[in-house]
Amino acid sequence: MTNILPRVRFAPSPTGELHVGNARTALFNWLFAKHYHGSFILRIEDTDQVRTSKVFEANLRQDLAWLGIEWDEGPGKGGPCGPYHQSERLSLYRTHLERLIAAELVYPCYCTDEELETERLSLISRKMMPRYMGKCRNLTAETRRRLEAEGRPAAYRFHVPPGAITFHDLIRGPMRFEGSALGDFIIVRSNGIPAYNFAVVIDDHLMKITHVIRGEDHLSNTALQLLLYRALGFAPPQFAHHALILGWDRSKLSKRHGSTTVREFREQGILPQVLINYLALLGASFGEGKEVCTIDEIIESFSLNRAGKSGAIFDKDKLLWLNSLYIRKESLTTLTGYMQPFIKEAGYAHLEEARLHRILDAVRDNITSLAEIGTYLRIFDDSAYELSAGALQILADDETRKVVLSLLDLLNNTDAEGDELYRTLIPLLPEKTGLRGKKLFMPLRAAITGQTKGPELDRFFSILGKSSLQYRLRKAIAATT
RNA sequence: GGUCCCAUCGUCUAGUGGUUAGGACGCUGGCCUCUCACGCCGGAAGCCGGGGUUCAACUCCCCGUGGGACUACCA
Incomplete structure (x- = not known):
């Protein structure tokens, strides 16, 4: 280097x-x-x-x-x-084409698509690499005039010299191609537009590119391009071909x-x-x-x-894993920024930022992609509240409904607000209902969230607030009696 | 078919002559006594095959095999 x-x-x-x-x-x-x-x-x-x-x-x-x-x-x-x-650099390619024509390193080719196709098929049937065999390479000036007169358009082909083409690939090491196996390739099409390999070489040189880093699918093109660098008198850049996805x-x-x-x-x-x-x-x-x-x-x-x-x-599972990791670690502010289009799409663009941040913080552990935010936003939305089949099942017997009624009763008679709610009310429930553990919490979860799974329950208390909790508990009771 | 490239768990990889072949995703067992998720602790799972070289090969060489790219007047 x-x-x-x-x-x-x-x-x-x-x-x-x-x-x-x-x-x-x-x-x-x-x-x-x-x-x-x-x-x-x-x-x-x-x-x-x-x-x-x-x-x-x-x-x-x-x-x-x-x-x-x-x-x-x-x-x-x-x-x-x-x-x-490249579409604005056509005159540049023209200039260099003329240099190559003058140096007799390229020649006009008048072959039609059909002729080329016939040759290709013939070579394949003989188990040879399909390539242009040089039909128009040695046309006399007279023949060329005649074909021009016929109105045949000419493409320009580069006369590939025999011999080895070698280079050192920064990723793959020494590379070697055989010129005689290549066949003369088109550098300017009959419509006057340069072909890829020609335009790339001129642009990379003019733009002073020092390292060409690209996919492995270009490996064999490198040989052709190197030939062009040599013909044009340009010093080639370094090449590095990475493997594909x-x-x-x-x-x-x-x-x-x-x-x-x-x-x-x-x-x-x-x-x-x-x-x-x-x-x-x-x-x-x-x-x-x-x-x-x-x-x-x-x-x-x-x-x-x-x-x-x-x-x-390409392992989508790992991509998703990485995404969920970033979602958990990213700051709430930047996360909200990226989340915006999805929030809008779910119909929650109007949500105040403070509330949004609290919800996001509560649900980020459950999310793998930003697109999932909608379903979680809905869980915190009273107007979207409804009981899932699983929740209904849990609330189907009297014992669990008793839990819900007890909490509603406590809610109706407390002065606590916001974050205090969970901390002050929940400890009273075991005594009031005679239940604890799963038997106590699942009915609450079902009634409050309408779901059988989701984020920590205390989050719902602080985010939802007293009136919303009361509303949900009443609806749950009404729906199951 | 031809030219070229590549080869470690299912997947992404670390490893450059001597390792119990390491990590991550996924899968899986357990813990965290509301669920899911998160987190934590475990488990199963790999050097493509055959020859060499060497005291010693996953590692170097050769041959197979397998996979891929290219094979256009597309880029």
Whole structure:
């Protein structure tokens, strides 16, 4: 590694929602930049005019921001190496294409889709790696003129020289590919739009990228890109290819495996720090068995050596476990912030903050995702009060109803309020009813909460208050007599 | 089919020639005498197979086997 500060990039194409696999790549790059005090650049690869969408781009930027992954240069931020949309860099690619044409390192290819398909099938049937065999490589100037005259559009192919292409991958070690097995690949399509491998090389060079950290699915592209670096006379960056995130069947994580996008996890009530923590942990380790880390700790301990070489299955159970852990540890204020959309959705946006905090504090141990808050908010809402089947069953006999009546009686004759209620009233109950333990508490729980399980009972006394308790006990009695 | 990559409990991992193979999720037994949850204490569960190298292999090498990625005028 040199003494200059590293520059890394995340270069997604906005053709869909941000996938957790891509988010992890973005995270690795961002962590690398943070760890070494370098720069993290966001570049939008929007050369596929058909699949690219501005909506996806907006969502992508929103998702990255939600995760806390900020870019130093890129869309909306600017920077010395812009523009940061490939669609705005077309003239740059044109210039470099012309250099390659002049140097005779590329040539126009007039083959049609059908011709290419026929060749591909033929090679496969002969058990060979499908690749372009160079049909248009040595066309005479005359033939080219004729094909142009026919109106055949030309794509530009790079003439791949034979010989080994080697490089040292920062995660995988020495890599070696054979040029003669590759086949001439297209660098500029017949519509004039550059192909991925060409645009990437020019952009990474022009943007002074020092380390290309990306998924293993790009490993074989690296050979092609290295060829282009050499042809263009550019010094290549360092490469690091991390393993992919897998679904339960060990294939690359995709839609058929269920939720896979950052957006979906946010909507399911996963905290951003949790997703970051989990993604950083997946297929890696923080050392000393530490699994729960703050962003700063993750940045501090980040290292490419730490990244595993084999794919890791996305374990939703562990993600949920981590989420519940954060929900229990997070401060009430920030938790409320993230909880807001879910509170609104449950119809409790109007709830005063103090009450909300008390409820949250009472139920956070029971919650795994933010989306579950609605059902717990309802338990504390008198207008949503109703007895579950289990509660009704408990309240079905006279002995348990006696407990409820006794408490109601005490409630009607006490001066105690709020937090005092539980402490002063409950101790009187065993004597009054002759019951204790489960026989005493379950009827109370059933009558007060309408449920057979839930948070500690004393919480209900202090949060609900006297009148609400009286209301609930009366309703419970009415419903069971 | 071809090229390339990978291989420790079900899952995520620690381990770099000598360890009772450690941790976490999940599963499971118990405790915490209202429930659920939380928490605490236990348990079951692993080095893909075969050859080498070595006094000694989970660890190094080779061959199998298994899994994965790529194989487009998508990125």
